[in-house]
Amino acid sequence: MARRAAAETKKSERTRERILDAAALMFRRKGYAATTLNEIARLADLRAASIYYHFGSKDDIFLQVLDIGIDRIYDEVREAVAAAPDGADYRRKVHIAVEAHLATLLKHSDYTAANIINYGLAPEPIRRRHHDRREAYGDFWRRLLRDARRNGAIARNTDVSLLRLFLIGALNWSQEWYDPDGKSIKRLAKEICAFVFDGVEAE
Amino acid sequence: MARRAAAETKKSERTRERILDAAALMFRRKGYAATTLNEIARLADLRAASIYYHFGSKDDIFLQVLDIGIDRIYDEVREAVAAAPDGADYRRKVHIAVEAHLATLLKHSDYTAANIINYGLAPEPIRRRHHDRREAYGDFWRRLLRDARRNGAIARNTDVSLLRLFLIGALNWSQEWYDPDGKSIKRLAKEICAFVFDGVEAE
DNA sequence: GTCTATATTCAGATAGAC
DNA sequence: GTCTATCTGAATATAGAC
Numbered sequence: 001m002a003r004r005a006a007a008e009t010k011k012s013e014r015t016r017e018r019i020l021d022a023a024a025l026m027f028r029r030k031g032y033a034a035t036t037l038n039e040i041a042r043l044a045d046l047r048a049a050s051i052y053y054h055f056g057s058k059d060d061i062f063l064q065v066l067d068i069g070i071d072r073i074y075d076e077v078r079e080a081v082a083a084a085p086d087g088a089d090y091r092r093k094v095h096i097a098v099e100a101h102l103a104t105l106l107k108h109s110d111y112t113a114a115n116i117i118n119y120g121l122a123p124e125p126i127r128r129r130h131h132d133r134r135e136a137y138g139d140f141w142r143r144l145l146r147d148a149r150r151n152g153a154i155a156r157n158t159d160v161s162l163l164r165l166f167l168i169g170a171l172n173w174s175q176e177w178y179d180p181d182g183k184s185i186k187r188l189a190k191e192i193c194a195f196v197f198d199g200v201e202a203e
Numbered sequence: 204m205a206r207r208a209a210a211e212t213k214k215s216e217r218t219r220e221r222i223l224d225a226a227a228l229m230f231r232r233k234g235y236a237a238t239t240l241n242e243i244a245r246l247a248d249l250r251a252a253s254i255y256y257h258f259g260s261k262d263d264i265f266l267q268v269l270d271i272g273i274d275r276i277y278d279e280v281r282e283a284v285a286a287a288p289d290g291a292d293y294r295r296k297v298h299i300a301v302e303a304h305l306a307t308l309l310k311h312s313d314y315t316a317a318n319i320i321n322y323g324l325a326p327e328p329i330r331r332r333h334h335d336r337r338e339a340y341g342d343f344w345r346r347l348l349r350d351a352r353r354n355g356a357i358a359r360n361t362d363v364s365l366l367r368l369f370l371i372g373a374l375n376w377s378q379e380w381y382d383p384d385g386k387s388i389k390r391l392a393k394e395i396c397a398f399v400f401d402g403v404e405a406e
Numbered sequence: 407g408t409c410t411a412t413a414t415t416c417a418g419a420t421a422g423a424c
Numbered sequence: 425g426t427c428t429a430t431c432t433g434a435a436t437a438t439a440g441a442c
Contacts, residue, residue, distance in 0.1 A: 012407070031324040033236035036435065049437080050408045058436070091404065120320065120379050121234040155405040162394055163403060165380045166373050173372025176323050183365070191365055199402030200366060201294065202358040215425070240418065252419080253426045261418065 016054045018044040020111075024065045027114035032062055032122065059126060066122070066130045069115030073104040074137040081144070090144075090153035091197055097144060099189035101171050106178050106185060116172045141168060167196060219257045221247040223314075227268045230317035235265055235325065262329060269325070269333045272318030276307040277340045284347070293347075293356035294400055300347060302392035304374050309381050309388060319375045344371060370399060 022043035026035040037058055041048040055061050080100035081093050088096075104112050119127065119134070145160040154160065170192070183191075225246035229238040240261055244251040258264050283303035284296050291299075307315050322330065322337070348363040357363065373395070386394075 015407080031234065031236060033234060034324065034326075037437090038435085046407090047409060048435095049410080052437070053407055117323065121237065123237075152405050154403045158403045159394060162386070162391070163398065165377070166395055166398060169376025169379065170369050170373035173376050174368070176372065177368045188365070191362060192369055195366065195369060195399060195402075197402050197404040199398075199400050200357045200361045201400040202355050218425080239416085241416090249425090250427060251417095252421095252428080255419070256425055 012054070015044070015046070019046075019051055019054055020061065020065060020068070023061045024069070024110035024114045027062070027065055027118055028110045032114075032118045059123075062118075062122070063126055063129055065111055066115050066119065066126070067133055069109065069111035069113070070130075070133045070137050072109045073101060073112045073115075074133075074140065076100045076104045076108070077137075078140060090148035090151045091193075094144060094148055094153070094197075095189065095193045097141070098167070098171065098193055099186060101168075102174060102185050102189055105172065106174060113175060116175060138164075163196075215257070218247070218249070222249075222254055222257055223264065223268060223271070226264045227272070227313040227317045230265070230268055230321055231313045235317075235321045262326075265321075265325070266329055266332055268314055269318050269322065269329070270336055272312065272314035272316070273333075273336045273340050275312045276304060276315045276318075277336075277343065279303045279307045279311070280340075281343060293351035293354045294396075297347060297351055297356070297400075298392065298396045300344070301370070301374065301396055302389060304371075305377060305388050305392055308375070309377060316378060319378060341367075366399075 019040060022040045023035070025043065026039050029035075037048040037051055040061070041051055044051075051061075055064075077097050077100040080096050084093055084096055105116060106113075119130070122130070141164050142161070145154065145164055148154045149156065149158060149160055154163070174188070178188075222243060225243045226238070228246065229242055232238075240251040240254055243264070244254055247254075254264075258267075280300050280303040283299050287296055287299055308319060309316075322333070325333070344367050345364070348357065348367055351357045352359065352361060352363055357366070377391070381391075
């Protein structure tokens with residue numbers, strides 16, 4: 001009995017995840033408003049009505065996709081930076097964070113891509129409920145860049161608040177132009193960091 | 204008779220513009236898919252059905268908003284650069300272009316903002332019909348940065364193609380965080396150019 | 407848990423009066 | 425040119441059988 005209950009819980013959990021995966025993919029491709037529950041259901045291989053066994057509403061799915069999207073990228077970036085070799089300087093740490101951010105957004109997570117694409121146009125109530133999680137990730141970058149400046153990796157007179165918006169913005173926008181057949185993400189991260197740290201002006 | 208015809212043409216033209224203005228504002232705020240003709244009509248002070256006297260479909264309006272959005276920013280940026288003082292170097296020219304791009308996007312044109320926000324999620328047929336205009340503006344930046352490198356304002360080993368995507372991306376993303384009560388657009392342009400040309404690394 | 411059937415609402419779009 | 429009335433389709437969501 002206990003086993004059967006456990007097995008059923010697991011099946012439900014798997015279906016739930018299939019629905020979320022399908023939703024993340026569609027939200028990434030066409031955006032939240034243009035995606036229908038029918039499309040999500042087809043991708044997840046069930047009927048639209050069945051979704052309501054797992055979720056309360058379309059908004060409910062959306063919010064969870066947004067939350068997971070941030071969780072994924074925050075986890076990836078934090079862990080990548082934490083795994084930096086002993087004695088890595090802050091330029092190196094920022095570089096690692098940039099690469100992890102790009103990799104998650106462009107390769108690893110439809111959830112993160114869906115988040116970045118849709119958050120700006122999300123209805124206010126949803127933005128509000130998602131807000132704290134987003135801030136937490138933003139805070140991570142704030143601390144990282146502030147510490148980098150404190151440690152002398154970034155010039156004293158730099159407005160790190162603006163630098164963060166500028167840099168993260170450029171990274172997020174890469175969704176619009178990234179070509180999997182072009183430069184690798186490692187390479188992109190490297191060149192972008194060179195732009196930001198060294199500047200492009202000729203000597 | 205000629206006068207009356209002319210007057211009526213003008214009225215039609217004005218209404219048409221009111222509709223486009225309303226559409227651009229709504230597309231900027233909520234996105235294309237989430238905006239209804241009813242909302243556009245209310246803002247333009249008429250009924251949804253009346254829109255069809257002026258436009259063939261919602262897509263038709265969308266496409267025109269996209270086109271106007273690019274035309275506006277292209278015009279502004281090109282003219283600003285063309286008006287650069289004699290003997291301005293290329294760093295100065297890029298700076299001027301950055302400021303004009305930001306000003307149009309953030310202050311002067313709902314059309315441009317609507318374009319930037321919605322193009323990425325636009326249905327493929329519309330993207331295709333809008334594509335050439337977008338390319339033309341992209342080409343302007345390509346030439347500007349290539350010439351800047353040729354003239355020694357940008358280092359020889361810089362991938363200006365990536366630099367363009369990186370820089371324009373960062374500028375476009377400013378919509379997400381720009382605060383009219385914060386730093387002025389002049390100031391933002393200046394600091395962003397300093398990031399890109401000089402880099403943020405401490406000496 | 408998932409299905410079919412359906413309620414409800416509202417979107418884009420058309421017809422025809424004024 | 426703009427209106428009211430309306431068509432048609434499709435969306436989210438619910439009810440209840442299996």
